[in-house]
Amino acid sequence: MSAPETAMRRVTAINNGTVIDHVPAGKALVVLKMLGLDGNMATPVSMVMNVPSQKIGGKDIIKVEDRELTQNELDRLALIAPQASVAIIRAYQVAEKRVINLGEEVVNVVHCTYANCATLGDREPLPHRMKVVSVDPLNLRCHYCARPQDIDELVANLL
Amino acid sequence: MGPQSNAHRSGSLKGRGGTAVSSLITMDDLSNDDILDVLDAAERLLPVAKGQTHLPLLQGKILGNLFFEPSTRTRMSFETAMKRLGGEVVNLGAVASSSVVKGETLYDTIRMVDGYADIIALRHPRQGAAQYAADAAEVPIANGGDGAGHHPTQTMLDLFTIKQAHGTLEGLRVVLAGDLRYGRTVHSLAHALVRFNCELVFASPSSLRMPTEIIADLEGHGATIIESDDLVNHIDDADVIYMTRIQKERFPDEDEYRKVAGSFTLSAANLDSAKEGMIVMHPLPRVDEITPDVDKTRHARYFEQAFNGVVTRMALLCRMLGIEVPSNIGGEA
Numbered sequence: 001m002s003a004p005e006t007a008m009r010r011v012t013a014i015n016n017g018t019v020i021d022h023v024p025a026g027k028a029l030v031v032l033k034m035l036g037l038d039g040n041m042a043t044p045v046s047m048v049m050n051v052p053s054q055k056i057g058g059k060d061i062i063k064v065e066d067r068e069l070t071q072n073e074l075d076r077l078a079l080i081a082p083q084a085s086v087a088i089i090r091a092y093q094v095a096e097k098r099v100i101n102l103g104e105e106v107v108n109v110v111h112c113t114y115a116n117c118a119t120l121g122d123r124e125p126l127p128h129r130m131k132v133v134s135v136d137p138l139n140l141r142c143h144y145c146a147r148p149q150d151i152d153e154l155v156a157n158l159l
Numbered sequence: 160m161g162p163q164s165n166a167h168r169s170g171s172l173k174g175r176g177g178t179a180v181s182s183l184i185t186m187d188d189l190s191n192d193d194i195l196d197v198l199d200a201a202e203r204l205l206p207v208a209k210g211q212t213h214l215p216l217l218q219g220k221i222l223g224n225l226f227f228e229p230s231t232r233t234r235m236s237f238e239t240a241m242k243r244l245g246g247e248v249v250n251l252g253a254v255a256s257s258s259v260v261k262g263e264t265l266y267d268t269i270r271m272v273d274g275y276a277d278i279i280a281l282r283h284p285r286q287g288a289a290q291y292a293a294d295a296a297e298v299p300i301a302n303g304g305d306g307a308g309h310h311p312t313q314t315m316l317d318l319f320t321i322k323q324a325h326g327t328l329e330g331l332r333v334v335l336a337g338d339l340r341y342g343r344t345v346h347s348l349a350h351a352l353v354r355f356n357c358e359l360v361f362a363s364p365s366s367l368r369m370p371t372e373i374i375a376d377l378e379g380h381g382a383t384i385i386e387s388d389d390l391v392n393h394i395d396d397a398d399v400i401y402m403t404r405i406q407k408e409r410f411p412d413e414d415e416y417r418k419v420a421g422s423f424t425l426s427a428a429n430l431d432s433a434k435e436g437m438i439v440m441h442p443l444p445r446v447d448e449i450t451p452d453v454d455k456t457r458h459a460r461y462f463e464q465a466f467n468g469v470v471t472r473m474a475l476l477c478r479m480l481g482i483e484v485p486s487n488i489g490g491e492a
């Protein structure tokens with residue numbers, strides 16, 4: 001098998017890992033950052049960007065090999081890709097489908113964007129809590145200072 | 160140990176904060192009925208607040224005053240309220256300042272003083288500090304102001320003053336005047352008044368208008384709001400005029416400040432055709448926005464308002480500590 005063919009297969013199918021589909025077009029890199037997969041990752045990650053999608057117009061697809069993302073990691077996704085669909089792959093088969101769900105509160109995913117919030121500083125031990133006011137459009141408020149959060153700013157405040 | 164202490168012990172950080180029921184962090188912690196109950200209790204406690212009746216309802220209880228920034232009036236008013244009811248007060252100001260110097264977390268400070276008192280009155284420069292403290296503490300937290308956040312005991316004493324004068328909070332026409340942009344007090348009061356269907360007039364210089372998101376929020380709750388850059392024309396229809404101080408620092412130069420501040424000043428002459436029962440309020444300290452000749456008119460209510468801080472906090476302390484205020488106090492002296 002030639003090298004380009006191997007690369008192609010990596011994009012199309014993985015043996016074990018996680019496939020995140022229906023990420024809004026262009027957001028895949030942000031998703032990788034949110035999941036902590038943008039740095040010196042030990043596991044191969046492949047991405048397809050700007051694929052035409054009937055469901056959301058254009059989409060990105062991310063495949064993470066040899067790693068099954070936890071529900072907590074997946075819940076982070078909801079901040080920027082609430083419509084994403086997630087499949088856990090084992091032996092080339094979809095073993096599980098996971099649902100993205102923000103719930104009523106996002107705990108210890110992001111810290112508050114307000115510069116004078118009581119949770120400021122990395123030494124305060126209580127959990128960072130964002131109340132989900134609405135999902136569409138996504139509207140979060142800090143449990144402590146009650147300030148509404150700008151989602152783009154918030155993504156920069158991932159813990 | 161307060162009666163609420165035992166039920167909430169849980170070793171973990173998460174899931175503490177079982178005191179939410181008895182803490183007072185924002186006005187949202189009180190329903191309209193709760194507000195009216197507290198104001199009624201405060202009314203009954205007036206002879207106790209004035210020292211005419213001895214009623215040690217809070218004997219054996221300790222209030223910890225934990226002030227991370229100075230606010231003499233709020234601190235002393237909490238202290239007086241506690242002592243009038245026979246309770247003790249520990250001033251934790253030194254703890255607050257030393258914890259800041261040593262870089263102690265708010266969490267650790269709260270956990271430590273939690274053991275010193277049955278209830279903590281907290282003032283802190285950071286917004287959300289009161290909720291944070293309530294989540295960390297076993298004992299109830301009374302928010303005495305957190306940054307640009309909330310100061311519910313101030314709102315309660317304002318409501319008490321209004322209800323005392325008019326017998327009701329319902330449907331009054333209230334003019335909020337002066338600096339409506341930066342004033343936490345007026346934001347919180349406006350929200351509370353809307354819950355009682357008051358009509359609000361926001362009279363301010365254009366640079367110090369009520370923030371649009373607050374107006375949108377109030378209107379979302381069905382409020383009738385009039386905005387104006389003129390105070391004088393709204394005096395005659397008012398049931399309450401709530402004055403606030405316009406700070407010099409908000410203006411680029413002295414001339415501009417004088418010009419603007421001058422048109423948001425009340426003198427006795429302005430009140431000639433005001434309604435008989437109209438009251439003038441001010442959170443104090445005032446500078447020039449209410450001239451001294453107003454003090455002698457029947458409308459002036461700002462000094463009573465300041466005193467009401469004591470009686471209202473007495474009623475709130477009782478509520479937060481789970482102590483019932485008797486319905487007939489006069490007979491028990």
Ligand SMILES: [Zn+2]
Nearest residue numbers: 112117142145
């Ligand atoms: Zn916050």
